[in-house]
Structure formats: structure tokens, C-alpha cells
Amino acid sequence: MRDRDEGEAAVTDVPPFRLRAVLFDFDGTLTHPGALDFGAVKRAVGCPPDEFVLEWILALPEGEERAAATRTLEAFELAAADASTPNEGAEELVRWLRAEGLKVGVLTRNGRPAVERALRRFGDLSAADLDVVVTRDDDALAPKPAPDGVLYAAAIMRVAPQEVLVVGDFLLDMRAGRAAGAVTAYLANHGAVDGGEADGPDADDCDFVVGRLPDLRDVVRLGLPLPQGKLPNDLLAGFLDGLAGGDEAVVVPPAIGEDVAAIELRHAELLVAHGDPITLGGSRPGAAAVLVNTNDLAAAGADPRWLLATVLLPPETTPSQALSVLGELADAAGHAGVTLVGGHTELTDAVTRPVLSLAAFGTVSRDELKDKRSARPGDRVLLTKRLAMEGTALLADELGERLRALGMSPDELDACRALAHETSVSEEARIAGRFSGVHAMHDVTEGGLATALRELAAATGRGILVHRERIPVSAATRRVCDLLDADPLGLIASGSLLICCDPTAAPELRAALATADMPATDIGELTDEADAVVALEHGRPASWPAFVTDEAARLIADGAPRAPQRDPPGGGASPHRGERARR
Template identity: 40%
Template sequence: MDAAVLDLGTTQLVAKTDPITFATDRIGWYAVNVNANDVAAMGAEPRWFLATLLLPESASEAEAASLFHQVVDACAALGVSLLGGHTEVTYGLDRPVVVGCMLGELIGPRPVGAAGARAGDHLVLAGPIALEGTTVLAREAAELLIQRGVPPDVVDRAQRLLEEPGISVVAQAGIAMRTAEVHAMHDPTEGGLATAAWEMAQAAGVGARIDANAVPVLPECADVCRALGLSPLGLLASGSLLIAVAPADSEPVVDALRRAGYPAAVIGAVTPSAQGLVLQEGNAERPLPEFERDELARVFDGFGDA
């Protein structure tokens, strides 16, 4: 499950904690949005946030202030109250670490999560895949991408994907919840859309069929993945949301998301478990790839050309 659910009698509270440990200049902003996404994927409205900022001994006061303001700004953008937290200089760190804890309240009478998908459901994807992985690569490996032939203006656009369209799926989850009876939701993160589909299927004891041609991939993502020999299906995918609904509800959900300005499409269906997980590519089909680790790691380990 993406988060824990606490039954308080008069309300149900959803709680999530997740650390951000990779090097990035937007780590505080990431911490808020990643935790908020997991709460939203449980069918809840993110409401309250606490943050622990662990800084290396080399960190300056300005760097600490920047992290704090990122957290404040990200909370404000989502309408989340920052309750407090802790900041310290921690021996042995070579980069900042931010540990977030997000609390939210359920929108409906019960949590959603990934385990409720039913055979016959349609799979709706809100947002393009691999957005987060694309922007991380553009920010952390810009020189390598340019060396591999990606035009500088494409790298620049990819770097800005973090802010526009951004990685938050809080609004998209809320729209889906208020439009139809959502059977399951899961926000793809490490391992990309393919891993999210596997996780949803395993949690629900079902199979799935994904139409590769229906999966939205931004041009910047396609260029970055092509240059590094990566699959968008296995690349860090915060900024997208996988939603399972009854067939009659899929188009209303897609329409509601699009009317609100969010890209969305029906990308496949839930099938009986005996059919496994299948990727359909035109008239051909093959097993949906499994990624033992995120494609991002291949680049940072020096295997981007594999």
C-alpha cells in the first residue's frame, strides 16, 4: 500500500512517510510532492506535513534556508499545512536528506490503494509517464545528454518539467475520486509505469493488458531515453497516476481530467490473473517488462548505453 490508514472513529486519517535521498537542487519540493502523491493515491486529501531536514557538515545557512523555503512553497501550492519537523547537521552525510511525513483525510468512505482492481476494469492513466526520471536526468546529466545528441533546448525543456507540468497528482486523484467509483489507484514511481502495473496486479491478484501506443510519452522523454538507451516504461514516473475503474466510468474520468487541463487516456484493461501482464504493441504482444531497478540507476551506474 502507498500509505497507512488510521481509523479515528469520526474520520479516517491517511499517513505516509518517505525520504528523499538522491542529489537534487529541489529536494525539499520533492519531499512534499512525493509524500502527497502517495496519500492522494489512497483516495485522500493531503492536509498536514512534517519534515526532517538532515544536512551535511558542509551545508551553508543559505542552503538550509533554501530547503526550508522549498518545503514551505510546496505545501502552500497544495494547500497543505506545515506542522513542523526537525533540522540538524548530521555527521557522515555527503548531501542533504529530507524525510517527509504527510497526513490526509479520506475523500470517500474507504481507502482506495492498489489492491482493488477487478478483472474487466479499464486502466486510465493521468499524465505522461517517466516525467520525473526525464527531468532528473536532464538536471543531473545534462552534459552527457548533449554529448549523446540531445539538443540543448530539449534538455532545457526537460529540466523544467519538474515545475510544468510538475509531478503532483493530488488534483488528478481528487478529480477521479469525485467523478466515479475508483476501484484502485497507484502512482508510478521507481521502476516506472511497468512496475506500477505489476504492483497493482500483484496486490489485486489480477492480470493486465497495456496498449503501448496509448501510453503518453512526452517528446522530451522520448529524446532523453533514446539517447541513453532507456525504456520509458521503467523510468521514474512521479507525475502520472494509474487508475482502475469500471468500463462505464473510464470515459467520464478521462473527460473530467481533460476538462481540468490534465492529459489522460485509457491505456489498457485489467484481466484475469491467468492471462498475466501483457504489453500490446500494434498487432504484436509480449510480456510486460519487469524492471529489477529503475532505469535511472543504469545511467548513474555508467550503464546508460547498455
């Protein structure tokens, strides 16, 4: 739940949403709170003080007792309607919402006659200004907190439930909205007397809290499309204000109007730089962007320190959606221990989904730099963990419904998605970096191990002999790949690190990694043959596939069957190198 003071918009903890309709509670929300005394109603009908009066009445046996209690409730509602007044800013807010092109409706536990009578107390708001009014007299609908009324109103207004903002001053309003999948805003202006029913929600019951109806405009703006161009300064300033500071090396930090970052390099012999865009980051592109860039710095033996981010968002992106991407980016940077020092954010029709391009910087001493050109013939090639955790998580995220139809259980899919949290190689790179016998490291990313070994061969100028039967593939990856007709060797595989090390250092390094619960498998060795990958399987010559497109990218794009793969002439660099599915 986001509690906001003085109408200020939430920054990094905003749920991403797009609004097309607002659905108001009536008593205490559009009308001034306190007109209906629920405590008096309960005493009049004999309802216990700790029960909701409407549910208590509906639970009575059909007959005169229920009818009498219902008439008493209706009499109280009509009297309250006669005494009601519009809530502060209610009429102006509804006019503004309609001017913004939003549908507006009412969902109330009151009877329709009381709502119609209370609307006559408004000077500039009538039922004609509302697209739908749902009351308890709509017999087929269960009352709030059931989601029925929200879902019904959304259908009448021809919008998806998740495009509706449910606004109310009552716990049951929030629970109904949340159960329907709507965005929820709690109006903390209730004035019910003791024994009333205006309970406040818990943090899990609503997305926003506002103290006054006029403050709701800031919430609504978070769900309206932004114009193309730079992110508005007020939104960007709020995001920047929420960034973690404390890195004394950052002399000029990010700020509105500041075009550069200035960093003092203290006691660092080398600055290591890397840049990658992310276009295939699943539902968490910010986290994927930070992970990919810091992994590559770590694979060079560097300590990742700083990030510059260019974030391109498609047209119709809302402030909440933009802030969600930026907030995720900031959270991932904080988790990785790196500082976001600047960048650029804009909406453009050049992209159809968020594209994040990061430049990452780290520091390392000259003797701890892992330069791939230092690798030597005879070095063992170790692969950490199992293939292909990132690709498995990505496919479970993007193609979950298809995998369920093919037989995967919800628990299996959740286990696959959880692999996204195991895709950093920073810790194993740090451990391996302490060994003088480690000459080179390489992060396995898009194009999978098939592409990564060719990239490593090209960078080292050495050949690689790989034993296919030794390659560890997780059971979850095999299951997903079997169902989708994908090859694990061509599946994006961040979370696994290739390490080239002296044969004498390999046993001790593997033991150190195993102690850290990061097992490493010896899958081959470097050879004198320049820039070539040669595969064996149980001692016999075997093919080594090449992938023009990463398997995850292919499946997500169109689900086309896998094209036949072949070894490039001479086993050299994969044509995938120039395509870059994710980076």
C-alpha cells in the same frame, strides 16, 4: 535581494552558498564613506554629472587631455586618502574573517598609490593582512562593473568565484560580483554628496543588504560550515518563525524544544498516512519530497493536510544551504496546501547529499477512500498525461552537460527541466475521486510504469493486461532516453496517475480529465489472474521489462549501459520493489 534589519540573518530566502573568501571594495566600504567627492572630481575634469568619471576619462582620446584628467583624479584620490579613516568595525571584521580561515582581498576602481596611502591611516590593518589588492592600475583588467577583477582575485586566492563574498557600497560593486557568479552584499552606509556615484543596487543586483560592516558577520556565518549534529536553535527558530500558520486543526505547532505535534481531527472519518524518503530529488529535493508524499495521499482519495519532515544534511553544509533546503520544503508545502507540523534536522556523516524523509497525513471519508483491494476484474486501466515527465526533468537537471554534448539544445534542455512543474497528480486524483466507478489509483514513481503496474497488480491482487503500443510517451522523454540509452518504461514518472475504473465510467472520466487538460489513455484492463502483468503489442504477446534500479538512478550514479531486462517468472512483482531508488 535580502534586506536585513539589526543584523538578523535571512531565513527562507537565503541563496545557498559556501564561502572561502571575502572581497571588499575600498572607499566607502573599508574606509569611512564620503572622503572622495565624486561631484567635485567631475566638475574638475569636465565629466557630465550623469556619467561615471573613470569610464569618461578612459573614453577620452589618448594624449594630454586624458593624461591631465587622470592626474586630476589621482590628486583627488590621494587627498581623500589623507583624509580617510577606517570604517566602523573594518579592522575587527578583517581580523575575524582571517581567524575563521577565510581569504580577504580588496577590489577597487582607485589607483594603487591612493589605496596604499589610505591603508597607512589604519591602526591595525595593512596590505600584509590582505591576500590580494586589485586596483585600476592592473592594466589588463577591465574595471567594475566588469567581472574581471573578481575573477582575477578569486584565482589569486585559489577559490572558486562562487565561494567569494563581494562587499561594496556601490552599484558597480554588486554588478561585478553578480557577473562573476559571486555572492554579493551591499553596504548601505554611503555618504556621497549630490553628484556622487554611490548609487544603490536594484533587487536583482545583490544577495544581501547590511547597514553596517559589523552586521556582515551574520552574512558570512551563513556561508561557513556547521558542526555535525542538530541544526543550531537560532537558525531553526528563524525558519520556524517564517512558516505559514493558520491551520486551526494544529493544536501544538512546531517550536524549539517541542517534541510532538498535536492535531485535532475535525469531521474526518479516516486519517490516511504515508511516508517516503527522497534521495534522488535533483536540485530541488524539498519540492520533490512534498510532491511524492502528497501524490500518494491524493491517489488514495485523501485530502493532503500535514507533514512531518526529517532532514539529514552532509558534513560541511553551511547555514545558507540548510536554510535553502528547508525554505524550499516550506514553499512546496505551502504551494501544495499542506502544513509542516514538525520534524528533525541535523548534519551527519551518514549521508553525502541531503536526504529528506517525510511522513504525510491526510483525511478522507470512508466512502471516498480509494482502497486498491476494491479493484475488480474488467476495470479499465487509465494512464494520465505522458511518460515520464519527472525522470526527463531530473536527467536534464543532473546530466545537462552530457545531453548538450550529445546534441540537445539549451532550449530543449530548458523545456525538459520545465516538466518538473507538471509532476503533481493531485488535481487528476481529485477529479477521478468524484467518480464512484473509480476503484483504485496509483502514482507512477521510481522504476517507472514497468514497476508501477507490477505494484498495482500486487496491491489489487489482480492481473493486468497492458497494450504497449497505447502507452503515451512524451517526445522530450523519447529524445532524452534515446540519447542516454534508457528505457522510458523504467524511468521515474511522477505526474502520471494510474486509474482503475469500471468500463462504463471510463468514457465520462476521460472526458472530464481532458476538459481539465489532463488527457488519460486507456492502456489495459484488470484480469482474474492474480498479481501478474501480461503485455501485448498490436495484439501479439510482448515482454514487460523489470528494473532492479530506476533508469534515472542508474544513469546519475555511473552512466553504465542498460543491463538486459527480462520478465520475472510469472510476470510478478519487480525486484526493484525492494531497492527503492528514490523513496
